[in-house]
Every structure is written in structure tokens, then in C-alpha cells.
Amino acid sequence: MLxxxxxxxxxxxxxxxxxxxxxxLQNDFxxxxxxxxxxxxxxxxxxxxxxxxAGQVSLGHGAFAGLGAYISVILSSNYELNPxxxxxxxxxxxxxxxxxxxxxxxxxxxxxxxxxxxxxxxIISIVLEVEEEFTxxxxxxxxxxxxxxGYEFSDSISWYILCAVLLVFTIWAFENLINSPFxxxxxxxxxxxxxxxxxxxxxxxxxxxxxxISVVIATIAGSLYAFFSGFISPQEASFSHSIELxxxxxxxxxxxxxxxxxxAVILTTLPQLLTAFxxxxxLVFGVIIILVMIFMPKGIVSLFDKVVKKKEQNSASx
Amino acid sequence: MVKKFLIRAxxxxxxxxxxxxxxxxxxxxxxxxxxxxxxxxxxxxELKTLQHYVAKINKNGGVNGQMIELIHYDTGANPxxxxxxxxxxxxxxxxxxxxxxxxxxxxxxxxxFVKKAKIPLISMAGAVAIIDPVKPYVFKIVATDRMACQKVxxxxxxxxxxxxALISGSGGFGKSMRKQCKEVAPDFGIKIVxxxxxxxxDSDMTSQLLKIKNNKxxxxxxxxxxxxxxxxxxxxxxxxxxxxxxxxxxxxxxKKYIEIxxxxxxxxxxxxxxxxxxxxxxxxxxxxxxxxxxxxxxEKAFNSQVSSFGGHAYDSLYIIVEAIxxxxxxxxxxIRDEIEKTQGFKGVDGIVNLSPTDHLGxxxxxxxxxxxxxxxxxxxxx
Amino acid sequence: MIELFGYMLxxxxxxxxxxxxxxxxxxxxxxxxxxxxxxxEFVMAGGMSTVFLLYAGLPLxxxxxxxxxxxxxxxxxxxxxxxxxxxSSQISLIILTLxxxxxxxxxxQVIFDKQLHTMPSFVGDGAFEIFETxxxxxxxxxxxxxxxxxxxxxxxxxxxxTGQAMMAASNNVDAAKLMGINIKKILMLNFAISAVIASxxxxxxxxxxxxxxxxxxxxxLKGFCAAIIGGLGTPFGAVAGGLVLGILESLVAGxxxxxxxxxxxxxxxxxxxxxxxxGIFGNLKSQxx
Numbered sequence: 006m007l008x009x010x011x012x013x014x015x016x017x018x019x020x021x022x023x024x025x026x027x028x029x030l031q032n033d034f035x036x037x038x039x040x041x042x043x044x045x046x047x048x049x050x051x052x053x054x055x056x057x058x059a060g061q062v063s064l065g066h067g068a069f070a071g072l073g074a075y076i077s078v079i080l081s082s083n084y085e086l087n088p089x090x091x092x093x094x095x096x097x098x099x100x101x102x103x104x105x106x107x108x109x110x111x112x113x114x115x116x117x118x119x120x121x122x123x124x125x126x127x128i129i130s131i132v133l134e135v136e137e138e139f140t141x142x143x144x145x146x147x148x149x150x151x152x153x154x155g156y157e158f159s160d161s162i163s164w165y166i167l168c169a170v171l172l173v174f175t176i177w178a179f180e181n182l183i184n185s186p187f188x189x190x191x192x193x194x195x196x197x198x199x200x201x202x203x204x205x206x207x208x209x210x211x212x213x214x215x216x217x218i219s220v221v222i223a224t225i226a227g228s229l230y231a232f233f234s235g236f237i238s239p240q241e242a243s244f245s246h247s248i249e250l251x252x253x254x255x256x257x258x259x260x261x262x263x264x265x266x267x268x269a270v271i272l273t274t275l276p277q278l279l280t281a282f283x284x285x286x287x288l289v290f291g292v293i294i295i296l297v298m299i300f301m302p303k304g305i306v307s308l309f310d311k312v313v314k315k316k317e318q319n320s321a322s323x
Numbered sequence: 324m325v326k327k328f329l330i331r332a333x334x335x336x337x338x339x340x341x342x343x344x345x346x347x348x349x350x351x352x353x354x355x356x357x358x359x360x361x362x363x364x365x366x367x368x369e370l371k372t373l374q375h376y377v378a379k380i381n382k383n384g385g386v387n388g389q390m391i392e393l394i395h396y397d398t399g400a401n402p403x404x405x406x407x408x409x410x411x412x413x414x415x416x417x418x419x420x421x422x423x424x425x426x427x428x429x430x431x432x433x434x435x436f437v438k439k440a441k442i443p444l445i446s447m448a449g450a451v452a453i454i455d456p457v458k459p460y461v462f463k464i465v466a467t468d469r470m471a472c473q474k475v476x477x478x479x480x481x482x483x484x485x486x487x488a489l490i491s492g493s494g495g496f497g498k499s500m501r502k503q504c505k506e507v508a509p510d511f512g513i514k515i516v517x518x519x520x521x522x523x524x525d526s527d528m529t530s531q532l533l534k535i536k537n538n539k540x541x542x543x544x545x546x547x548x549x550x551x552x553x554x555x556x557x558x559x560x561x562x563x564x565x566x567x568x569x570x571x572x573x574x575x576x577x578k579k580y581i582e583i584x585x586x587x588x589x590x591x592x593x594x595x596x597x598x599x600x601x602x603x604x605x606x607x608x609x610x611x612x613x614x615x616x617x618x619x620x621x622e623k624a625f626n627s628q629v630s631s632f633g634g635h636a637y638d639s640l641y642i643i644v645e646a647i648x649x650x651x652x653x654x655x656x657x658i659r660d661e662i663e664k665t666q667g668f669k670g671v672d673g674i675v676n677l678s679p680t681d682h683l684g685x686x687x688x689x690x691x692x693x694x695x696x697x698x699x700x701x702x703x704x705x
Numbered sequence: 706m707i708e709l710f711g712y713m714l715x716x717x718x719x720x721x722x723x724x725x726x727x728x729x730x731x732x733x734x735x736x737x738x739x740x741x742x743x744x745x746e747f748v749m750a751g752g753m754s755t756v757f758l759l760y761a762g763l764p765l766x767x768x769x770x771x772x773x774x775x776x777x778x779x780x781x782x783x784x785x786x787x788x789x790x791x792x793s794s795q796i797s798l799i800i801l802t803l804x805x806x807x808x809x810x811x812x813x814q815v816i817f818d819k820q821l822h823t824m825p826s827f828v829g830d831g832a833f834e835i836f837e838t839x840x841x842x843x844x845x846x847x848x849x850x851x852x853x854x855x856x857x858x859x860x861x862x863x864x865x866x867t868g869q870a871m872m873a874a875s876n877n878v879d880a881a882k883l884m885g886i887n888i889k890k891i892l893m894l895n896f897a898i899s900a901v902i903a904s905x906x907x908x909x910x911x912x913x914x915x916x917x918x919x920x921x922x923x924x925x926l927k928g929f930c931a932a933i934i935g936g937l938g939t940p941f942g943a944v945a946g947g948l949v950l951g952i953l954e955s956l957v958a959g960x961x962x963x964x965x966x967x968x969x970x971x972x973x974x975x976x977x978x979x980x981x982x983x984g985i986f987g988n989l990k991s992q993x994x
Binding site for chain 3: 056062064109110113115116117119120121123124125127128131132135244245248251252255256259284285286287288289290291292293294295298299300302303
């Protein structure tokens with residue numbers, strides 16, 4: 006049965022870990038970090054699809070997550086819509102927006118694409134800050150909790166379960182996607198756009214789809230985070246948040262879904278561990294990024310690869 | 324075999340001795356300050372004050388025989404971080420009371436979390452919305468922005484100035500004070516003839532000031548805001564050679580403002596809590612002694628000029644400490660109840676009288692003074 | 706009309722600062738194809754170092770020179786880091802320079818502090834009154850020094866042997882190598898020059914708008930927009946882009962909305978990327994397949 010649904014060992018291990026983790030967490034705050042890590046991981050998986058498989062760098066994804074979240078929050082808090090419906094509408098709006106944006110910018114190459122996403126991201130974050138009437142401005146706004154079919158998600162455990170389930174589902178969906186004809190198409194585009202184009206693949210169409218998917222995931226994760234933490238501010242859409250997300254993906258390992266997961270988990274928990282070095286936090290963060298990019302440019306996941314390789318070599322030789 | 328057992332037994336005794344000795348727990352008080360970033364000249368003296376006086380209290384035996392443990396976090400005036408740190412203080416650090424945050428925006432963001440956790444909060448920020456309407460768990464011992472507006476407008480009346488231009492910071496306090504000023508202006512016969520804003524981290528306000536300069540109706544300018552914004556506004560103001568009088572709020576009641584604005588600050592008028600000129604105050608003022616003692620102690624310990632912000636931290640800390648003493652317990656609910664019963668407290672900010680309907684406790688008359696900056700120093704305007 | 710002049714004047718002053726930052730981007734990009742996301746932090750380093758050297762009691766001239774030297778060292782360190790990295794794909798380098806920027810900011814927090822700092826204008830606090838607007842001496846200094854730097858760069862790259870060698874190297878790396886030109890040295894020199902320009906910008910800027918450890922973020926981004934708007938292929942691109950950006954920002958803040966001032970740079974950036982990717986002085990390097 007497992008094979009039929011393409012559930013491989015890794016997903017089982019992940020599920021196992023996710024089940025054990027709550028017993029290791031000692032208080033609500035720990036749960037908060039874990040949930041944040043999972044939600045970041047979701048955004049990173051989408052971003053990884055865009056950057057790693059479709060080869061398009063986005064330096065503005067924090068803004069998309071933030072904007073999507075704001076739309077959900079404004080619809081549910083100011084217009085009293087059901088939160089789930091709000092998220093759904095936000096996803097629709099962001100998907101359309103992403104599609105429209107993708108057309109002109111995905112034709113840009115390399116640095117210029119990165120710059121365009123940067124520009125769009127910053128413009129979005131400025132708009133969110135300035136339009137105080139809707140968004141509460143730079144001081145943010147309070148968010149009411151998530152109520153689904155009468156059940157209020159008010160405690161950490163229910164949120165954790167929701168997020169963990171979403172995570173497993175997303176990774177499973179992602180792996181299936183990559184191994185499908187669609188996924189192979191993507192990889193061929195990544196390897197060489199010209200070659201793919203020459204065999205009749207509508208390159209820009211596929212790039213747009215991937216872009217939209219990554220924005221949709223970001224919207225969902227961003228919205229959930231807003232409902233969970235009870236507060237939203239333009240910080241979510243800031244340039245630094247966008248950079249954090251990109252660093253998570255690359256640090257973990259570009260093009261590797263578990264890389265995105267590791268990157269998100271490590272970079273979400275690290276600042277909490279580093280508050281002991283309060284003053285040195287930024288410095289240490291910078292040093293870590295530099296060291297990893299110089300010595301492990303394929304990401305932390307590449308360390309695991311080496312271990313697995315060694316094991317295989319050992320078992321082969323014994 | 325026996326040796327191993329002995330070693331283990333010793334280890335066990337050693338460890339358990341700590342457990343027994345440590346049984347008298349510390350009183351954990353949380354602090355959220357903007358020690359860095361655009362509000363650093365609010366948060367930095369606040370943090371220094373808290374650390375200094377917590378150490379002093381502990382040296383003198385603590386409170387009810389227990390030592391105070393100050394757990395502080397730096398938010399850089401970022402409301403999102405304030406929210407995260409509040410949750411951390413409540414859930415992980417398990418504090419019994421929280422002092423701060425330094426700014427109004429951050430305070431408004433965390434209100435619902437302290438309410439849910441039922442932990443008393445004494446904010447060090449200025450916006451009147453923090454304590455009006457009254458919220459059971461939220462207090463502040465800082466003169467409000469509304470009071471600042473009223474004090475400034477009283478002075479405008481004295482100088483026969485009626486047409487006011489506002490240039491406000493967009494962060495919580497600036498936004499809030501701008502709103503308050505617009506509300507109370509008609510009470511004093513003041514007309515707002517220009518209304519500009521700038522961002523928290525902006526480094527140049529020339530364009531906004533040019534608009535004000537080119538506006539023929541303007542007679543006087545008021546800059547609601549705090550931290551680095553007003554300092555830059557002041558510098559730009561003089562660079563553009565704008566002739567109208569410039570007023571600031573108590574968001575700049577720190578020598579750091581004068582330091583950054585330089586000569587441009589001369590001639591600027593501002594409202595400020597009395598502590599910055601504690602030595603120049605009239606002896607008849609009841610809390611002069613407390614304010615002066617604080618000023619001298621701070622300046623000696625840190626080799627830098629006192630600011631009103633550190634004063635807010637001092638008052639907040641001691642009100643909590645007194646409340647814990649009276650409650651004879653570290654239960655947050657009981658601490659809250661005792662804070663609310665504070666009467667006749669001689670603070671650096673004035674005499675504080677709290678009640679279930681008044682979580683500010685300050686007297687509008689004596690809470691603020693009109694100052695003018697001359698030769699890089701504060702002078703009291705008579 | 707007078708109003709307009711006032712806005713344009715303040716726009717020109719800010720514009721030259723953007724030019725200086727943009728020039729730094731251009732120099733590095735032209736020689737190595739790398740976009741240096743820590744350029745803004747070089748500006749910050751120049752300003753902050755000078756301020757603290759002054760606090761330490763050093764005379765003005767010495768502080769300037771030392772600050773510039775320190776910053777150029779930082780530029781060289783970045784170059785070394787880049788040459789060490791095993792993977793030179795675009796995304797890796799983007800992250801590396803971003804990481805370096807974060808590192809520099811963190812270093813500044815630790816070595817200096819997190820407060821706002823300023824220094825007195827070194828040409829005095831006076832100003833000229835022109836048509837009822839003011840141009841401070843400091844602003845004039847910014848304009849004059851920037852023009853001098855641009856002209857010097859032009860002369861250096863086009864009239865001196867070293868400069869011409871550098872231009873040759875960036876146009877055709879292999880041919881340059883064959884001609885015995887030391888590519889590594891040239892790249893290093895380019896990074897150093899870029900850092901020097903940035904630090905001068907930081908020094909000029911500090912008396913006007915103060916400095917602190919974060920000042921590099923927005924400056925870097927806007928200077929970068931300026932470089933792209935003008936066109937990355939030539940130093941004049943940074944000049945054109947910087948001025949256009951500075952003036953537009955000022956006009957928008959004055960006539961439209963002061964709150965959206967910061968968005969101007971990025972809106973123009975997007976417009977250029979969509980319609981004129983080469984920038985005003987369009988000199989797009991051809992795309993490799």
C-alpha cells in the first residue's frame with residue numbers, strides 16, 4: 006500500500022519525528038518555535054520548487070507571504086468573514102496576482118529576475134506600511150484566532166497537529182510532483198531553457214505555474230502564521246524576511262525538499278538559541294552564512310549525503 | 324565497587340544541595356526594551372536603570388527575602404519582536420510582571436497577550452490609548468501624548484501663535500500624538516494648517532519640511548515623535564533655514580537628542596518630565612528629592628546625562644517592588660491588585676496615585692514642564 | 706516654481722549619494738559580473754569608522770584616510786572570500802554577499818554600538834541661499850566630491866595603463882590572461898576601489914543624515930537601483946541613475962506623497978527592468994546560453 010501512494014521511507018521517518026517532538030517540548034514557547042519552523046518550512050518548500058527546480062531566484066517571497074496573510078487577516082477581522090474562507094479568497098487573489106506578475110518578470114534573466122522580485126517585494130512591504138487604514142501600519146494589527154467549523158484553534162497542540170499534517174502532506178505532494186511528467190519537464194527547463202524550448206516546451210508557461218504554486222503555498226503558510234501568533238505586522242513582508250527565506254532554502258540545500266525543511270528548522274530555532282549571545286546574534290548569523298556558502302555551497306543536506314555515501318561504501322566493502 | 328558507589332553518592336548530595344539551597348526562588352521580572360534601533364535613546368537608559376537598581380535592591384537584601392531576577396530582551400522598537408519576547412517571558416521565563424515596552428506601537432501589540440496570561444504590565448510608552456480605556460493588567464507611569472499636546476498648546480496661546488504645522492513620526496507614539504493634537508487643537512483655538520509624516524527609519528525629512536516651509540500659513544511647527552526621527556527633523560529644519568518656532572514632544576527628553584541634532588537644537592522648545600532638570604527645580608516640589616537623587620545616581624553610575632526615559636523605568640520598577648512587598652507574595656494577580664492600590668508614591672515622574680479607574684496616576688499639572696534648549700542645555704521656560 | 710527648484714536641489718544632493726553607492730556596484734559588476742549585496746555596508750563602514758576614529762581623538766584628515774583604508778580592506782576580504790568559495794553560481798554568490806552584509810552589520814554592532822551617531826560637517830554649518838532655497842556647504846561638498854570621483858574613475862579606466870588593463874580584463878578574460886594581465890590582482894583592485902568610493906560616500910553622508918549600523922540596507926538597495934536605472938556598463942550610468950532617482954524621489958515626496966518616497970526607487974527599477982533592461986545608457990552584457 007505504501008508503494009501505491011508513493012510514501013517512501015523518508016516520509017515515514019519524518020512522520021515519526023513529528024510525532025515524537027511534542028513530547029520533547031517543555032512549554033508553550035517551544036511549541037511556538039516548532040510551529041513557526043514548520044510554517045517557514047512550508048514556504049521554503051514552495052520557494053525551493055521555484056529556485057531549485059525552475060531556477061528562478063525570488064528575493065521577494067516574504068512579501069508574497071506577508072501580503073497573502075494580510076489579505077486573509079483583513080477579510081476575517083475587518084469584514085468578519087470565516088477565516089477558512091478568507092484564506093481561500095486570499096489564495097485566489099494571490100494566485101491571480103502571481104500569474105500576472107510572472108509574465109513580465111520571468112522573462113528576465115539571472116540577476117535581473119532577482120532584482121525584479123526584490124523590487125516588487127519592497128514595494129509591497131511599503132504599501133502595507135503606508136496604508137494604515139487597512140493594515141494598521143508599521144505597528145501591525147491584532148488577529149483573531151482561527152475558528153474552523155466551530156472548533157477554535159486556541160492551544161498549541163491543535164496548531165502543531167494542523168501544521169505537522171500539512172507539512173507531511175506538502176512533502177508527499179511535492180515528491181509526487183517531482184517524479185511526475187510535470188516534474189521531469191521542470192527539471193529539463195532548469196537544465197537548459199534553450200534546449201527545452203527547442204523541443205517545443207512552453208517554457209514561460211511552466212515557469213509561471215511554478216511561480217504561482219510557490220506564492221500560493223507562501224500565502225497559506227503566512228496566513229496560518231498570522232492566525233496562530235495573533236498578530237501581524239509589515240515585518241512579515243520585509244526585505245529581511247525575504248532574505249531569511251532564501252537563506253533557509255540555500256543553507257539547507259537548494260533543490261532538495263529536505264534541504265528546505267532543514268534550513269527552515271535550523272534558521273528558525275537558531276535565533277532563539279542565540280539570544281544568549283544577544284549582542285553577537287547578527288554577527289554569528291552572518292558568519293554562519295558565509296562559512297556554509299564557502300565550504301558547503303550545496304547546503305547542509307550535502308553533509309547527510311556524505312554520511313549516506315560513506316555508509317553505502319562501507320556496506321559495499323564489508 | 325564501593326568507590327564507585329561513594330562517588331555517585333557524593334555527586335547526588337552535591338547536586339541536591341543546590342536544589343535545597345536554590346529553594347528560595349528568585350522573583351522573575353521581565354523587561355522589554357528597545358535598547359537598540361531607532362528608539363535606542365529611550366531603551367538604552369531604561370535598561371541601564373533597571374539593571375542598576377535591580378542590583379541595588381538585591382544588594383540590600385532583595386524583596387521579602389528573595390532576589391529579583393531581571394530577564395530582559397531587546398526589540399529594536401520592532402512590534403513583532405515585542406510580541407515574540409512577551410510570549411517568551413510569559414511561557415518560558417515565567418515572569419510575574421513585565422516592565423516596558425519602550426514604545427507605544429510595541430505596547431499596543433502586546434496588550435492582548437498580557438491580558439490572556441493575566442500578568443501585570445507597566446509600560447514605558449507615551450500613547451494615551453494604552454491606559455484609556457483602562458485595562459485591568461496594563462499601567463503606565465509616563466505622561467501621555469495628550470498631555471504633551473495640551474502643554475504645548477498652552478504655550479502657543481501664551482505666544483499668540485495659532486497656525487500649527489505638524490510633522491509626525493509614523494510609529495505608534497508619533498501617530499497617536501498627532502491624533503491627540505488634532506483632537507485637542509480646537510479647545511485652544513489652534514488650527515492645524517499642515518500635516519506631514521515620516522517613517523521610523525527615515526534619514527532625511529527635507530521634502531516634507533520644504534512643503535511646510537513653502538506653506539505661507541504656517542506660524543509654528545510641532546514634531547510628534549521619538550528617537551532619531553526628531554533629531555533629523557531638527558537638523559534638516561535648520562539646514563533649510565526655516566524661521567518658525569519648533570516644538571518637540573517628550574519623546575526627545577534626552578541629551579542624546581541634543582547631541583545628534585547639534586546646534587540645530589538651540590531654540591527648540593519641548594515638554595518634558597521634570598527629572599531632566601531636577602537640579603533646576605523649585606525646592607517646593609514634593610518629588611524633587613527623588614528625581615534629583617535618581618539624576619545624580621544615574622549620571623555617576625553611567626557617566627552620561629540623565630533622560631526622562633530612565634526615570635520611567637525607575638518608577639515602574641519600584642512600583643512593582645513596593646506592590647510585591649505589600650502583597651507578601653509573587654502571585655501575578657496579587658501583584659496586580661497591589662499595583663492598582665499604589666498611593667502617594669514619590670516617583671521620578673511625579674507623585675503617583677493609581678486606582679481601578681486611573682492606571683496613569685500622574686498629575687497633569689506637575690507631570691510636565693516646558694523647556695527650551697539654550698547652548699546645548701535645558702532651561703525652564705517661565 | 707521656487708518650490709520646484711528647492712525639491713530639485715535636495716534631489717540632486719541625495720542623488721549624488723546614490724551615485725556613489727551605485728558606482729561601487731558598477732565597478733564590481735563590470736569586472737567580475739558579481740552583484741555585491743554588501744555595498745551599502747561599505748558605505749556604513751566608511752561613516753561609522755570615521756565617527757569612532759574621531760571620538761578616539763584622531764584629527765579629521767587622519768580619521769578620513771584610516772576609515773577609507775579600513776573599508777578598502779573590507780572590500781579585499783570580500784574578494785578573498787568569494788575566491789575561496791567552491792561554488793560560483795549566481796545564487797551562491799548572492800547569498801555569500803548577503804551573508805557578508807549581515808556579518809558586517811553584526812560586526813558594527815559589536816565593535817561600535819547600536820546607537821545613532823553623527824559628526825559635524827567638515828566644511829562648516831553654513832549654507833548658500835539660492836532663490837529662497839538653501840544649499841548647505843555640506844551638500845555642495847557632496848556634489849563636488851562626487852563629480853571629482855566620477856571624473857577620476859573615467860580617467861583611470863580610460864587613460865591609465867592599469868585602468869585600461871582592467872577594462873580589457875573585464876571584456877575578455879582569456880585574452881587578457883594571454884597578455885600576461887594578472888586577473889586576480891585586477892579583481893582585487895576593483896573590489897578595493899569600489900569599497901573606497903563607498904566609504905567616501907559614507908563619510909560625506911554622515912554629517913547630513915547621521916549614521917548607524919543599519920544605514921547600509923536601504924542605501925545599498927537604492928544605490929543598486931540607481932546603477933541599474935542608469936545602466937551597469939558604464940560609470941556614467943550610476944551618475945545618470947543616481948540623479949534621476951534622487952530628483953524623482955524628491956519630487957514625489959513633495960508633490961505626491963511623502964510616505965511613498967522609498968517606493969520610487971523600486972518602481973522605477975521595475976519600469977527599467979521591464980522596458981529598458983540596459984538602463985539609460987543601455988549596455989547589456991549578452992546572455993550566455
